[in-house]
Amino acid sequence: MISRVLSAELAEHAGQRVTIAGWVHRRRRLKSVSFLVVRDRSGLAQVVAPGAVPGEETVVQVTGVATANPQAPGGVELTEPEIEVLAEPTEAPPFDLYRPVVPAALPTILDHAPVALRHPRLRAPLEISAASVAGFRRALDRLGFTEIHTPKIVASATESGANVFGIDYFGRPAYLAQSPQFYKQAMVGVFERVYEVGPVFRAEPHDTVRHLAQYTSLDAELGFVRDHRDVMAVLREAVAGMLEVVRGQPAIDLLGVALPEVPAEIPAIHFTQAQRLTGEFEPDLSPEQERWLSEWAVREHGSEFLFVTGYPMAKRPFYTHPDPLRPGYSNGFDLLFRGLELVTGGQRLHRHQDYLDALAARGEDAGPYEGYLRAFAHGMPPHGGFALGLERWTARLVGAANIRQATLFPRDLHRLSP
Amino acid sequence: MISRVLSAELAEHAGQRVTIAGWVHRRRRLKSVSFLVVRDRSGLAQVVAPGAVPGEETVVQVTGVATANPQAPGGVELTEPEIEVLAEPTEAPPFDLYRPVVPAALPTILDHAPVALRHPRLRAPLEISAASVAGFRRALDRLGFTEIHTPKIVASATESGANVFGIDYFGRPAYLAQSPQFYKQAMVGVFERVYEVGPVFRAEPHDTVRHLAQYTSLDAELGFVRDHRDVMAVLREAVAGMLEVVRGQPAIDLLGVALPEVPAEIPAIHFTQAQRLTGEFEPDLSPEQERWLSEWAVREHGSEFLFVTGYPMAKRPFYTHPDPLRPGYSNGFDLLFRGLELVTGGQRLHRHQDYLDALAARGEDAGPYEGYLRAFAHGMPPHGGFALGLERWTARLVGAANIRQATLFPRDLHRLSP
Known part of the structure; x- marks a missing residue:
C-alpha cells in the first residue's frame, strides 16, 4: 500500500515528514508560492509549494513536513513538498468541485455522477x-x-x-x-x-x-x-x-x-x-x-x-x-x-x-x-x-x-x- | 414481545419458572409421560409433560420449571409445563425434521425450502x-x-x-x-x-x-x-x-x-x-x-x-x-x-x-x-x-x-x- 497518512490525521504528525495522497481539490498561485489543497477520503489538506503545481483533479502523492499553521484546514499544512503525479485528468469536471456550494443542477450532477x-x-x-x-x-x-x-x-x-x-x-x-x-x-x-x-x-x-x-x-x-x-x-x-x-x-x-x-x-x-x-x-x-x-x-x-x-x-x-x-x-x-x-x-x-x-x-x-x-x-x-x-x-x-x-x-x- | 427465554439460556434459569416458545421438534409418548422437544432459533429444549402433547411443527409456548437433568439437551428440562398452542400445522413436512441426518434428496429440500x-x-x-x-x-x-x-x-x-x-x-x-x-x-x-x-x-x-x-x-x-x-x-x-x-x-x-x-x-x-x-x-x-x-x-x-x-x-x-x-x-x-x-x-x-x-x-x-x-x-x-x-x-x-x-x-x- 502507498504508505500515507490521511488528511484528517495530519495534525497528529506535526513536525514530521509524511506522505499524503489524493486529488488536487484546488490550487491557487500567488506571486512566489502556490497553495495546493489535496482531497482524500477523510477531508482536505493544504500544501505550500514554491513553484508550479498540478491542476485540479490530478491524482497526487505529496511528501512534506507537517507544519502548524492556524489558517490551514486542521491547523496543519505540508511544507517543503515533493509532489508526485499518479494520474492526470484528460477532461475537466462538469463543474468546479472545489466550490463550497455545488454550482450545478441535478440532471448535470446525475449525468456525471462518477x-x-x-x-x-x-x-x-x-x-x-x-x-x-x-x-x-x-x-x-x-x-x-x-x-x-x-x-x-x-x-x-x-x-x-x-x-x-x-x-x-x-x-x-x-x-x-x-x-x-x-x-x-x-x-x-x-x-x-x-x-x-x-x-x-x-x-x-x-x-x-x-x-x-x-x-x-x-x-x-x-x-x-x-x-x-x-x-x-x-x-x-x-x-x-x-x-x-x-x-x-x-x-x-x-x-x-x-x-x-x-x-x-x-x-x-x-x-x-x-x-x-x-x-x-x-x-x-x-x-x-x-x-x-x-x-x-x-x-x-x-x-x-x-x-x-x-x-x-x-x-x-x-x-x-x-x-x-x-x-x-x-x-x-x-x-x-x-x-x-x-x-x-x-x-x-x-x-x-x-x-x-x-x-x-x-x-x-x-x-x-x-x-x-x-x-x-x-x-x-x-x-x-x-x-x-x-x-x-x-x-x-x-x-x-x-x-x-x-x-x-x-x-x-x-x-x-x- | 412474548416474554420468553431461549432454549440455549435455559440452564441459567435452573430452578425458576420460565416460558419458552418455538416449534414442537419431536414428541415421544411413554406410558405415563410425554417428552416434548421444542426447537427455537437457539437450539432444542426438552419438556416433560404428564399427558398428551401437540404434534410436530405445532407452534407452542411452554411455561414450566427449569429442572436439572443431565440427560436433557443442555442439562436442563422443563417440568410441570403449561403448554399453549400458538398455531397448528395443517400439513405434514415433506420429511421428518427431527432426524439427525436429513432423510431427503436435494430437489425435495429445495422444493420445500420454507x-x-x-x-x-x-x-x-x-x-x-x-x-x-x-x-x-x-x-x-x-x-x-x-x-x-x-x-x-x-x-x-x-x-x-x-x-x-x-x-x-x-x-x-x-x-x-x-x-x-x-x-x-x-x-x-x-x-x-x-x-x-x-x-x-x-x-x-x-x-x-x-x-x-x-x-x-x-x-x-x-x-x-x-x-x-x-x-x-x-x-x-x-x-x-x-x-x-x-x-x-x-x-x-x-x-x-x-x-x-x-x-x-x-x-x-x-x-x-x-x-x-x-x-x-x-x-x-x-x-x-x-x-x-x-x-x-x-x-x-x-x-x-x-x-x-x-x-x-x-x-x-x-x-x-x-x-x-x-x-x-x-x-x-x-x-x-x-x-x-x-x-x-x-x-x-x-x-x-x-x-x-x-x-x-x-x-x-x-x-x-x-x-x-x-x-x-x-x-x-x-x-x-x-x-x-x-x-x-x-x-x-x-x-x-x-x-x-x-x-x-x-x-x-x-x-x-x-
Whole structure:
C-alpha cells in the first residue's frame, strides 16, 4: 500500500515528514508560492509549494513536513513538498468541485455522477446512507436477527400485480421482485428473526422527486410477537441504531444536519384518532394530513417520529393481521418522520386458513400464492415486520428535496445510465 | 414481545419458572409421560409433560420449571409445563425434521425450502453464510471502506457480452447487472475504498453443482495501491475477518466443520510457476491443476489458501493491469481454497488512454464503454479489487457438494420457485 497518512490525521504528525495522497481539490498561485489543497477520503489538506503545481483533479502523492499553521484546514499544512503525479485528468469536471456550494443542477450532477460525487457535499448523503445501514444491521444483530439474501427474480407478480419489470428467464417469463415480503415471512419459520438489505424494483411510471425504479429496502420480520406493538418496538431500536452510527459522521457537520432524537417510546396514535385530529375522514391519510400529524407530534410529544396505527384493512395488503377488537381496522402501522411516511409495517396473518379466508374475501384466487402459503401450512408463529426505504430515509434526514440526491446511480422512468 | 427465554439460556434459569416458545421438534409418548422437544432459533429444549402433547411443527409456548437433568439437551428440562398452542400445522413436512441426518434428496429440500430449512443441519450453512458476510463487512469497515449500493438494471451488456438477462425497462431494452465492476471502480474516485454485498445475475445455461443464475457477490475495490499485492493483503484481511465471526457459530459444531487457518501472509505463486509445478502449460489452469496446487500449498506451506498471480493477459478482462515487467502477464490473481477458485481479483488500469489502448488492442469499440471510461478521464488513482461469491465460499467451507445447499432459494436454469 502507498504508505500515507490521511488528511484528517495530519495534525497528529506535526513536525514530521509524511506522505499524503489524493486529488488536487484546488490550487491557487500567488506571486512566489502556490497553495495546493489535496482531497482524500477523510477531508482536505493544504500544501505550500514554491513553484508550479498540478491542476485540479490530478491524482497526487505529496511528501512534506507537517507544519502548524492556524489558517490551514486542521491547523496543519505540508511544507517543503515533493509532489508526485499518479494520474492526470484528460477532461475537466462538469463543474468546479472545489466550490463550497455545488454550482450545478441535478440532471448535470446525475449525468456525471462518477466525478460529480467527488464534491464533498454531494458525497456526504451517501456516507450518511452507508452509516445508516451499518447502524440498522448492528441494532438488529444485537436483537438476534439473521441476515438473509432472497431471490430478486420471481415467477409471478403476485404481491401487487402491477408495476413489475418483466424479464426473460431462459425463455420463460419472470419478474423482478418488488419486495422480499413473502420470503422474509417464510424465513420467520426458520430463523425467527430476519432482515435483508437489498434492491427492490418498482416499474412505477411516475416521474416524481420521491420515486425510484430501484431502491434499497431495509426489511425486517420477526416471530413470537404479541401484536404489531412488538414490531414497532424493534423498529424503534433499528431507527435509534441507525442514528447512533450516523451521529459520528463528519458528513453531518458538513451538511449542517440537525439529527432527530428517538424517544424511548415513539408516540403512537390510532388512525381514527388521526382522522379526528385532522378533521379529514378519507380511508387513507393525505400528504397534508401526514405533515400536520408530524407537526402535531413535535408540538404535543416533542418527537419528530410518530406511529400511526390501525389503518383500515381495506387499505392494507391481504396478509395484514386485523385488529381483533375492531376487525375493520388493521394491526398495520406507518412511521411518519418529518412530515413523510418513512416505514410501513404491521402484524401479519400467521394461520393458513386465515390466508385462504383473506384472499377469498378479496375475491382473489389462492392458486398463484400456493408457494407462499405453504409456509403457513407448517406452523408459523404470530409475526410481523416492516420495510424502510434507505434513499427516502437519507433524503429526509439530510433535507434533500429529491430522493435522487441520496442515490448513487438512480434508476427512474427516464434514467438508465450512468 | 412474548416474554420468553431461549432454549440455549435455559440452564441459567435452573430452578425458576420460565416460558419458552418455538416449534414442537419431536414428541415421544411413554406410558405415563410425554417428552416434548421444542426447537427455537437457539437450539432444542426438552419438556416433560404428564399427558398428551401437540404434534410436530405445532407452534407452542411452554411455561414450566427449569429442572436439572443431565440427560436433557443442555442439562436442563422443563417440568410441570403449561403448554399453549400458538398455531397448528395443517400439513405434514415433506420429511421428518427431527432426524439427525436429513432423510431427503436435494430437489425435495429445495422444493420445500420454507419448511425444509427448519432442519438444523439445513439451516446451519445459511447461518454460516450470514456470519461470513458480517465478518467481511467488519474487516473492511475497520480498513476505512464505504458500503455502496449500485444499479442492478443496466443499459448495456458490455462487461461480458453473453449470459445476461434481458429486461423490459419502461419499453426499452435493459439488462440485469452481472457484477458491480464498473460502478465500484468509478466509486474509488469518490470514496477511495468501497465494498458492496449484493445480488449479481448470470444467465449461464449450465446445470452444474456450482452455477447459480443469481448469487450474492462480495465485491471490494480500493485506490492508492502499489499493485495487486496490496489488494491481496486486503483480501487476506477480509477472509480472516469472515472466519473470525464464523468461528463463534454453533452451526460450525453442529456440522462438524474444520475451519481453515488464514496465514498472516497467504502463500502466492506466479502462474508460470504453477504451470511448471504441474507440468501443464495451457493458457488457463484446469480444475485438476487447481486441486493439485491446493494440495501442494497445504504440503509446502501448511495453508489451505493459495494465491495464483500473473494470469496471462489474454485470459483476463480488458480492464486488467498488465505486469509492467512481463506485459504478457497480468497483475490479476485468483485465490484458491480447498482445490477451488474462490476469488478473482487484480489491479485495474487507471489511466484513460490505457483503457482506449486496451480496447483497441482487443479490436473492441470504445463507444459502448463511454459512460464507464468517463470516470478515468477525471483522474483515477492506481486501484484494484476482488469479488467473492458468498454461496461458493459457504459451500466450500461446510463441504457441501452442491452450491444450492448454501443458498436460501436458488435460481438456476430450471428453478424459478419457490
